[in-house]
Amino acid sequence: MKRYRHEKDILQVLLEVSRKVSSSLDIDQVTRAILQQAKSFLATDYSTLFILDDRSRQLIPIGALGFKSNQLENLTILLGWEKINAELVKTGRAMVVNETRSDFPLGAFIAVPLIKKNKVIGSLIVCNSKKAGTRFTDADKHLLYTLSNQVAVALLNAQLYKNLKDQYVRTVASLAAAIDARDPYTHGHSERVSAYAVAISTALSCTVRFIENIKLAGLLHDVGKIGIRDNVLSKDGALNDDELKKIREHPVIGTRIVHEVISTPLIIRGIREHHERFDGKGYPHGLKGKKISLEGKIIAIADTYDSLTTDRPYRRGVSAKEAVMEIVHCAGTQFDPVIVHAFERSVSRMPDVWRFV
Amino acid sequence: MKRYRHEKDILQVLLEVSRKVSSSLDIDQVTRAILQQAKSFLATDYSTLFILDDRSRQLIPIGALGFKSNQLENLTILLGWEKINAELVKTGRAMVVNETRSDFPLGAFIAVPLIKKNKVIGSLIVCNSKKAGTRFTDADKHLLYTLSNQVAVALLNAQLYKNLKDQYVRTVASLAAAIDARDPYTHGHSERVSAYAVAISTALSCTVRFIENIKLAGLLHDVGKIGIRDNVLSKDGALNDDELKKIREHPVIGTRIVHEVISTPLIIRGIREHHERFDGKGYPHGLKGKKISLEGKIIAIADTYDSLTTDRPYRRGVSAKEAVMEIVHCAGTQFDPVIVHAFERSVSRMPDVWRFV
Numbered sequence: 001m002k003r004y005r006h007e008k009d010i011l012q013v014l015l016e017v018s019r020k021v022s023s024s025l026d027i028d029q030v031t032r033a034i035l036q037q038a039k040s041f042l043a044t045d046y047s048t049l050f051i052l053d054d055r056s057r058q059l060i061p062i063g064a065l066g067f068k069s070n071q072l073e074n075l076t077i078l079l080g081w082e083k084i085n086a087e088l089v090k091t092g093r094a095m096v097v098n099e100t101r102s103d104f105p106l107g108a109f110i111a112v113p114l115i116k117k118n119k120v121i122g123s124l125i126v127c128n129s130k131k132a133g134t135r136f137t138d139a140d141k142h143l144l145y146t147l148s149n150q151v152a153v154a155l156l157n158a159q160l161y162k163n164l165k166d167q168y169v170r171t172v173a174s175l176a177a178a179i180d181a182r183d184p185y186t187h188g189h190s191e192r193v194s195a196y197a198v199a200i201s202t203a204l205s206c207t208v209r210f211i212e213n214i215k216l217a218g219l220l221h222d223v224g225k226i227g228i229r230d231n232v233l234s235k236d237g238a239l240n241d242d243e244l245k246k247i248r249e250h251p252v253i254g255t256r257i258v259h260e261v262i263s264t265p266l267i268i269r270g271i272r273e274h275h276e277r278f279d280g281k282g283y284p285h286g287l288k289g290k291k292i293s294l295e296g297k298i299i300a301i302a303d304t305y306d307s308l309t310t311d312r313p314y315r316r317g318v319s320a321k322e323a324v325m326e327i328v329h330c331a332g333t334q335f336d337p338v339i340v341h342a343f344e345r346s347v348s349r350m351p352d353v354w355r356f357v
Numbered sequence: 358m359k360r361y362r363h364e365k366d367i368l369q370v371l372l373e374v375s376r377k378v379s380s381s382l383d384i385d386q387v388t389r390a391i392l393q394q395a396k397s398f399l400a401t402d403y404s405t406l407f408i409l410d411d412r413s414r415q416l417i418p419i420g421a422l423g424f425k426s427n428q429l430e431n432l433t434i435l436l437g438w439e440k441i442n443a444e445l446v447k448t449g450r451a452m453v454v455n456e457t458r459s460d461f462p463l464g465a466f467i468a469v470p471l472i473k474k475n476k477v478i479g480s481l482i483v484c485n486s487k488k489a490g491t492r493f494t495d496a497d498k499h500l501l502y503t504l505s506n507q508v509a510v511a512l513l514n515a516q517l518y519k520n521l522k523d524q525y526v527r528t529v530a531s532l533a534a535a536i537d538a539r540d541p542y543t544h545g546h547s548e549r550v551s552a553y554a555v556a557i558s559t560a561l562s563c564t565v566r567f568i569e570n571i572k573l574a575g576l577l578h579d580v581g582k583i584g585i586r587d588n589v590l591s592k593d594g595a596l597n598d599d600e601l602k603k604i605r606e607h608p609v610i611g612t613r614i615v616h617e618v619i620s621t622p623l624i625i626r627g628i629r630e631h632h633e634r635f636d637g638k639g640y641p642h643g644l645k646g647k648k649i650s651l652e653g654k655i656i657a658i659a660d661t662y663d664s665l666t667t668d669r670p671y672r673r674g675v676s677a678k679e680a681v682m683e684i685v686h687c688a689g690t691q692f693d694p695v696i697v698h699a700f701e702r703s704v705s706r707m708p709d710v711w712r713f714v
Binding site for chain 2: 014021172
């Protein structure tokens, strides 16, 4: 176990930790940083971070370090942390336990509450395996308490940021759903296309940022249809040339709608290019092959898959299997073969996303 | 000027400052906290904080303390900070100046860059009036540099949060605008109603949080119309009973659309109650007087004002003056007299908001 001899050293480390932990608003990054700092600060084997869940009013685990399994839900039940957390919430005071407790299979531990405005808003528990045989002191407890409460605010900020982001995505989703709802045949379409695009991007090992953005692009890809009148949008028969032209404007109209407000090029391109074809015969710009963005290619397949598998005024939807075959058949003409390949992998590997099929 | 004798004291203060500054994601609060801490840390007369503007790539002032005027734009020109900031960006190094410079009318100053990943992302300048006659030391400069860069990350986080919030509002606005665009007579309606509701709320001295939410509620108040088909929405003649019933469902449909995704009661009530009347003769619930929420009452007036002043299929819009008279005439029947009074004040006091008139 590390020991800091001078208070000055501790303060210096705390400042450093505080800066490191605060340097992100990504809740996963902040969580990991706090756990790593807590673990290395006291040189312990395990550390787990809990946060107050607004709905259940319970402390729930949001990250753990040192365990073999990272299945947080299992960890809580197995290790009986609920009791310890309940004690923390009740007393609001940090605790250090060196003797073995029947409700806690690991060795010595320190548990500290994260406090904001006199309320317990989370907790941090560090512990050692039994065989380590170490004892924690009151000084250790005090140290962990100071550390935790220096960084608690970074955790809360990251949570706030995540909440805003979630609400944003949900708002866009609900507006997109409202647009789909005008036409009984496209009910839930944007949401499904978004989920499919995420699945394909995951199969392509895209970055988290890419996936976040393609989720939004999927939700918004048909937003340009908002400006098209019902009699064209839900027409029962074949569309005439004028109507076809009107419909084919929707990627451009959609781009115009979001362009001023969303500066993310990925989202813009995803909307504009989701009807382009690999062979250059698509619209609105007739882009070909490499000229089409990755996001445009992904949404094109997700969009087609959903169109094929749902009923339309003029035909019934086909089965998932038939739709996949149809898309594979169009690899090299309508679609980029590389993305089609990822699409196939995503179908077999992520069955829960395909819940609408 | 305060002097800290022990490094330990300084570290302790830095930790405290760091926690205080980080405890908010509101950019104004964070700015104020940084300025206050910088000013009291070195007991200086003036402090100004600058941040890198993404568009212009210039350091622009976002807050100042100690000056008589808080007109930040004027301050920059008057005091010639641009040159100092240009030097900071060029060298990336803090500077302390005790002699009088021709381009800087105040006395001694310290200017430190805020740095992230080797890039200058802002600056902090503290200075004393000439008559104070104090000299700054290299130790002071070092102290301010440490302080600034400990809190720079809090400033960046707050900026990130603000950007996300702005993008959120702009996205909702663009979708609302797209909904309005289906009907040529309601073009820009939601945006104007939102601006009017903000003006009325300001006249009522509502909180910043209230105003932020009513802005969104105004943008979303007609979102329920998205589910109403064109032939009803844009009908040229009088509506029959069925069509009237359909139209009158829009506050409830709108509530349903956003209810699952937006948990803010203010926004929900604003949408649901914007067609309620003070005398209980409104829809959908026939609420009366105090039973109607403040937000519902505000949006009702903003909505009516915009309807009156714009052309409709069946009549031409009236002048702003006539519309105000009409609304005042309905105080006590259709509208809450208190809100009508605030509305009148907002018309005369905030002419720039009424730009559409």
